[in-house]
Amino acid sequence: MKQGYIIARIDVHDAETYAKYTAQSPIVAAQFGGEFIVRGGQCEQAEGAGRARQVVIRFPSYARAVEFYQSPEYQAILPLALAGSNRELVIVEGA
Template sequence: MPKGYWIGRVDVTNPDGYKAYVTGNGPVFKKFGGRFLVRGGAFETVEGGARSRNVVIEFPSYKDAIGCWNSPEYQAVKALRDGCGVADIVVIEGYEGPQPSDG
């Protein structure tokens, strides 16, 4: 079963308000098996547009990733971030097919 991922790009406009979201989201992600692969960090935009902060969260499955997003627990924590920035977030199923190194 493919893993699920959240890919987020965020411009934080209220850092103090955003901190409450960052503090509160860990227990929710843990409940759904989420783990951070990317959480901020250095980056270079090589094509297209960008936001100032990038996040990638891995979940055991796409179902878990969607379940976390739709959960009342996450929606309550998300309300802490509403109005503290602008975000583009995609929930996506991972890929388990052939890789360039396979051939």
């Protein structure tokens, strides 16, 4: 079975609100087998427009990644992320 990934590119504009989200998101992701493999950290924008923060979460399958995103638990904390940042987020199947 191929793994699933959530890839997010983020600019935080309200650190206090966004911190409330980041305190809870790993707990919710873990309920679906999610593991953060990239969470901020040093990065270099090599091509195109970029964002300040990058996040990659690995799941056991694409379906589990979708289940995480659509879950009531994640949807309950999502407004914190949206209020505290501008971002793009995709759910992809691994190779």
